[in-house]
Amino acid sequence: MTAAATEPAPPALPAPAAPPPALRRAAARRRRTPYLLLIAGVAWLLVFFVAPMIYQASTSVQTGDLEDGFKVTWHFATYWDALTAYWPHFVRSLVYSGIATALCLLIGYPLAYTIAFRAGRWRNVVLVLVIAPFFTSFLIRTLAWETILADQGPVVSFLNDIHLLDATSWLGVTQGHRVLATPLAVVCGLTYNFLPFMILPLYTSLERVDGRLHEAAGDLYATPFTTFRKVTFPLSMPGVVAGTLLTFIPAAGDYINAELLGSTNQQMIGNVIESQFLRVLDYPTAAALSFILMAAILLIVSLYIRRAGTEELV
């Protein structure tokens, strides 16, 4: 639309003499090129994003059952019913993924910082170590946590010996002397699974920070902490913003961690959507829940970006 509006209007009045045809053709070609380059991307979006979205939007306002088919009846009450029935799952999803994102940032930042500034010739090795878990599937990695956190396993025995689990039980994030099937296990699983998505963008933006800026800050009598606060951290903001988004958005919709590491009281909204789609076969409710989740995430992300500043993203 913007393009149409900026195109010069037909010259009603003495206009500059028309440029020679060859030049005009070249100009037209130049104008067209970006759009031609966009075709693949746009087609991809249309097929894999827009079309399913329209289909789901339609499903969410249908009523019916499998045997008689579903028809669009503009039944918007589904949204309200879904929200009132499953709001605790929404809250839980956002809280879990929020905590996991914060933990990822806390763990990932020092690591990315070390890789960028201190790793020296080990840099590539450490980077590969960060990516290494991706060589096995998401599912296998999460199942491995079931073994690591087994009730009789060494990790849980150790945590019991130092009475850490008593403290976490008192806080309500674990139950009794176990970690599996508790909120702690789910949050740990989310943190672990999405950590590389935090580290990599943090690393790329930290790596671009000019080391001479640190020297300059030192020359100006800044303490290392002040240097970090006033120079390094602000310059790494694009990485922080990108990392948080890449972690939070998929974590909020994840259901594998809650399914494998959680119990009945840790099921997230993804689990509800899965069960509505596959088990209950209530497609409209499932579609409505998906849309509510999408709206909630969009809202949170846009508030976040507004606070953090959009220019940080580029």
Place this chain on the structure above:
Amino acid sequence: MELHETLSPPQYAAMVRSMTGGRAALGRRSLLRAAGFGALAAAGSTVLAGCGIPAAGRQGATASTDHSAQEKVVDFSNWTEYIDVSDDGKHRPTLDAFTKRTGIKVKYTEDINDNVEFFGKIKPQLAAGQDTGRDLMVLTDWLAGRMIRLGWVQQLDSANLPHAYANLEQRFRSPDWDPGRAYSYPWQGIATCIAYNKKATGGRKVTSISQLLEDRSLKGRVAMLSEMRDTIGMTLLDMGELPEKVTDDTFDAAVARIQKAVDAQQIRKFTGNEYTDGLSKGDIAACVAWAGDLVQLRIDDPDIEYVFPDSGFLSSTDNLMIPDKARHKTNAERLIDYYYEPPVAAQLSAYINYVCPVAGVRPYLAKIDPSLARNPLILPDAAMDAKTHTFRSLSDAEDSRYEEKFSKLIGA
């Protein structure tokens, strides 16, 4: 007087510029945008309204062309670890023998892990009246019943099934969802039981659902199945109700009873097949389980025990079915019939240890291993038969309602 006559040419040019490229252009652009949104909304609502999901074709067994004669293959989808495998793990002896005898190649795929998931996978093609690429699949009773109601499976031709017709065990002959077995034949029977790990319970026996739900020494280490009929059915039996006659009231009562155990944090998890892992590790001390799994588990871990509660237990079958539009229907029927020859059935059951649906296998089982012929898990005796119950088949509306309540119970 025309406007442009009162303005000098440069003034007019400036105005045109401002209208098209300047701030005034916003007016036109926003107008365009508003019109665009209006058109989009109108078009959108028509598109949305056009997206309904059509009713399932219930005429059933739509005539699809059978390519069995030209293409000597059959595509067989089954559950994981549900067929005999040779010691080196490279061959499936019964299937190989079938190919050798008939020349029909079997493309065997273990792509069923879960009924609901598998239904989600094949539904789009079946609903659109397309070939799923499978000629034979194995579905548990309730899903098999739903497929028949939806008209998505083909009626079997009894002329191709002489052995199956003659040898099907009496107790499997006429389930309420497929009277007379017009659409399905059992692959294996399943018995639902209670399992426990002696080491994890400290030597204590677990023999009833009441104990699972209320014995505080098991707190946080009890699992139940995420398969609604097994978990609710076993609980109903424990309460003295019959799953054959389940009503809204008894269903709700069973759910409420389990909910109490969930709230008391007695129950750790509702699981599918993966309970076997937790049970052998001891994270799960006791659970509702499938007997066939247990036989295989006990080979590795003698601490694991299983019990059929005195109140009775649930039995079900996994059924061979031919989906709509399958390309090789006759070949699939020949494969079904082959597994109803007693020597073949004995070879299969001896390996996987599930309830054998074929009559007359006892002598062949005894020939493989005499203890198998006496195993009530493979050939249920009269005492087992007396305790067997099945879950009533539910209408689609009931099914949806019950599954929704059960989903809430298991957390989602």
